[in-house]
Amino acid sequence: MSKSFGDQKVLDKIDLEVARGETLTVLGRSGTGKSVLLKLMIGLLKPDRGGIEINGVEVTGMPLDKLNRVRKTVGFLFQQSALYDSLTVEDNVAFPLRRHAEMEEEQVQAQVSALLASVGMLEARRKLPADISGGMKKRVGLARALALDPPIVLLDEPTTGLDPITASEITDLIADLRRQRSISSVMVTHDVHGIKGISDRLAILNEGKILINGTLDHLKQSRDPFVSTFMLRSGEVN
Amino acid sequence: MMSIGLLAIAVGMNNHAREGPGATGKAANPVLNCLEWFGGIAEFFFQMVRSATRTPFEGRELLRQMDEIGAKSLPLVALAGAAIGVVLSLHTRDSLIHFGAESILPALIILSLIKETGPIITALVVSGRVGAGIGAELGSMKVTEQIEAIEASAVDPRKYLAATRVLACMLMLPLLTIVADFSGILTGWLANELVEPMSFKLFLNRGLESTDIRDLAPSTLKTVVFGFIIGLIGCYQGMGARGGTEGVGRASTSAVVLASLFVILADVVMVRLIITVFG
Numbered sequence: 001m002s003k004s005f006g007d008q009k010v011l012d013k014i015d016l017e018v019a020r021g022e023t024l025t026v027l028g029r030s031g032t033g034k035s036v037l038l039k040l041m042i043g044l045l046k047p048d049r050g051g052i053e054i055n056g057v058e059v060t061g062m063p064l065d066k067l068n069r070v071r072k073t074v075g076f077l078f079q080q081s082a083l084y085d086s087l088t089v090e091d092n093v094a095f096p097l098r099r100h101a102e103m104e105e106e107q108v109q110a111q112v113s114a115l116l117a118s119v120g121m122l123e124a125r126r127k128l129p130a131d132i133s134g135g136m137k138k139r140v141g142l143a144r145a146l147a148l149d150p151p152i153v154l155l156d157e158p159t160t161g162l163d164p165i166t167a168s169e170i171t172d173l174i175a176d177l178r179r180q181r182s183i184s185s186v187m188v189t190h191d192v193h194g195i196k197g198i199s200d201r202l203a204i205l206n207e208g209k210i211l212i213n214g215t216l217d218h219l220k221q222s223r224d225p226f227v228s229t230f231m232l233r234s235g236e237v238n
Numbered sequence: 239m240m241s242i243g244l245l246a247i248a249v250g251m252n253n254h255a256r257e258g259p260g261a262t263g264k265a266a267n268p269v270l271n272c273l274e275w276f277g278g279i280a281e282f283f284f285q286m287v288r289s290a291t292r293t294p295f296e297g298r299e300l301l302r303q304m305d306e307i308g309a310k311s312l313p314l315v316a317l318a319g320a321a322i323g324v325v326l327s328l329h330t331r332d333s334l335i336h337f338g339a340e341s342i343l344p345a346l347i348i349l350s351l352i353k354e355t356g357p358i359i360t361a362l363v364v365s366g367r368v369g370a371g372i373g374a375e376l377g378s379m380k381v382t383e384q385i386e387a388i389e390a391s392a393v394d395p396r397k398y399l400a401a402t403r404v405l406a407c408m409l410m411l412p413l414l415t416i417v418a419d420f421s422g423i424l425t426g427w428l429a430n431e432l433v434e435p436m437s438f439k440l441f442l443n444r445g446l447e448s449t450d451i452r453d454l455a456p457s458t459l460k461t462v463v464f465g466f467i468i469g470l471i472g473c474y475q476g477m478g479a480r481g482g483t484e485g486v487g488r489a490s491t492s493a494v495v496l497a498s499l500f501v502i503l504a505d506v507v508m509v510r511l512i513i514t515v516f517g
Contacts, residue, residue: 044386064289068392082387085379096391099294144391 001050002208003036010036012208013050018184020151025195026188027230028205034188035079037205038154041186042074043067054152072100075145079156081137083129089140090116090125096147115143119173135166142173146181153177155187159194167194174198192234204230279474282396286473289394290401299402307368307403308410312417318363319418322355323347323425331430340434341444347426348445353457356419358505361464363418364411365497369472372403373493376476377486385477400477404469411465412458419458456512463508464501471497 003011010033018024028034039045041052043059051060059070083092093112097103103111116122119139124132132140138158145153158174159167175198177183189195195202196216203213206226212219220231326347334340376399379385388395427441472493479489 039386042390044389064394068394071390071392074390076387076390078383078387078390080382082383084384084387085382086375095393099391099393 001040001047001052003033003040003045003047009208011040011047014205014208014210016203016210016213018186020184021182022200023178023185023187023198025199025202026186026205027190027192027195027202028188029190029230032205033208034190034205035156038076038156038186038188041154042071042076072096072148073150073152075148075150075153077138077141077145077153077155077158079160081129081134081141083137083140083144085129087128088125089121089127089129089132092129092140093143093147095144100148111147115147116140118146118176119143120169133166135162135170138162138166138170139173142170142177146177149181151183153183153185155185155189157189157191158187159189159191167191171195171198192231278478279470282400282474282477283470286396286400286404286470289397290405292397296398296402299398300405303402303406304410306371307364307406308413311364311367311410311414314367315360315363315414315418316421318359319351319356319421320425322359322418323351323422323427324429326350326355326422327426327429331433342448343430344427344436344441344445345448347430348423348442348449349453351419351422351426352449352454354509356422357415357457357461357464358501360411360415360418361461361468361501361505362498364407364414364465365468365501366494368407369468369493369497370490372469372472373476373479373490374486376400376473377479377489380477380479380489381482381485395477400470400473403473404466407465407469407472408462409465411461411468415458415461452516456516460505460508460512463504467500467504468497471500 001011001014002009014037016024016026026034026037036045040047041054043052043062047060051058053059054070054074057070059067062070083089084095087095090109090112093115094108097108097111101108101111112125113122116125119142121136121139121143124136124140129137129140142158145155155174159170162170171194174185174187178185178198187195187199199216201214202216202219204211204219204227211224212222212227219227222228222231327343330346331340331343334343334346376385379399385395385399388398423442423445424438427436427438430436430441475489475493475496479485481488
């Protein structure tokens with residue numbers, strides 16, 4: 001799959017596969033197209049060449065009705081959380097439930113409470129996004145991404161911009177999520193430290209290409225200059 | 239010609255707002271920009287109509303927007319109507335006395351307000367308040383990925399965000415116009431009352447003697463078109479915003495400029511049409 005913006009080639013013949021129940025983490029410097037990769041996966045952007053298959057079904061160029069059916073099976077945590085400003089925390093989490101889950105309002109409220117409790121945000125349910133911190137927004141964003149109990153989750157920089165303690169709490173939440181639910185996930189980040197123990201496989205993206213695709217140990221042993229520099233600067237090798 | 243020049247400037251502002259990863263860096267051509275803008279908004283409109291006609295309907299969001307656009311514009315529109323009523327009374331009274339025709343003052347105020355001044359003032363006030371608000375709100379949602387988050391939730395933002403706002407503008411403009419008309423008539427009478435005491439009932443009777451439903455209905459209903467223009471342009475400019483807070487500002491400004499311009503142009507066309515049909 002390839003994607004360019006004007007003359008700028010962001011992704012160049014990328015080929016990735018994620019198995020059911022697996023967590024793939026894509027690492028790379030800021031501005032290398034990691035978020036673009038996630039948006040392509042869910043049809044928010046269209047690739048210039050190539051395609052994306054989810055559960056063996058080609059989603060590229062799919063009509064919106066069908067694409068929306070696929071989107072209901074994918075939870076997306078955005079980099080800046082992307083909570084709806086005009087809705088309270090609980091209404092943000094209830095947003096996909098009210099539209100897609102065939103539930104009475106009492107059931108929606110119960111489900112929202114359970115989701116907010118699982119991310120430790122139950123007490124902030126009546127607050128607006130403007131009144132909560134960045135870390136709290138990530139938690140609410142995660143709860144919203146999981147609202148429809150999706151088998152696939154896409155996580156865009158889940159720990160970026162957070163203090164080390166909050167980042168570690170978010171990492172723990174994702175680890176719990178992996179234990180409790182059999183989900184396939186793709187996470188993009190530049191925080192190598194934050195993804196230890198929650199990734200089955202890692203890939204490094206640079207200048208539009210996947211340089212390496214394997215385990216953390218595999219990455220540490222790589223002789224590719226960019227990969228070794230990235231791991232060195234991340235404090236993963238001496 | 240002046241209108242076309244203004245349009246080119248306003249559309250240029252819009253296209254500047256659309257610069258981003260997809261920008262090619264080619265020199266901007268005002269004519270191509272205009273054509274591109276018209277093509278873009280037409281496509282946006284058809285996609286919005288197609289998505290809005292599919293179930294489930296966003297009734298809850300529509301009511302919220304009707305409150306936001308209608309109820310919250312009410313004081314401003316009433317105030318603008320009131321000011322126009324006073325100004326009409328002050329300006330025309332002396333001239334009518336000069337010609338010995340002061341008895342037609344109520345009819346002149348009422349006819350001016352309901353046929354033209356009320357609808358256009360309401361549309362321009364709403365264009366400023368609501369057009370800017372929609373452009374800024376949706377622009378802000380666009381640059382903070384909230385619109386993409388709605389799409390990722392398998393909800394069409396053209397239906398949830400745009401169709402509800404456009405429909406709310408179309409439904410609320412005629413009601414706001416009636417408020418502006420009434421407010422202007424009331425203050426027009428008050429301004430007249432200070433110099434020539436006359437009961438409000440008599441003022442109304444004199445004014446309505448030469449007015450019928452053919453004066454009121456087409457002029458009030460044409461504001462449905464104004465509402466459509468304000469809502470559609472506000473949503474299109476907002477949802478196309480790019481470039482952070484600066485882009486939001488540009489989207490908001492261009493929404494007001496373009497909506498006001500197209501409201502005035504549409505008014506010219508509709509007045510001609512109303513005269514042709516209703517005489």
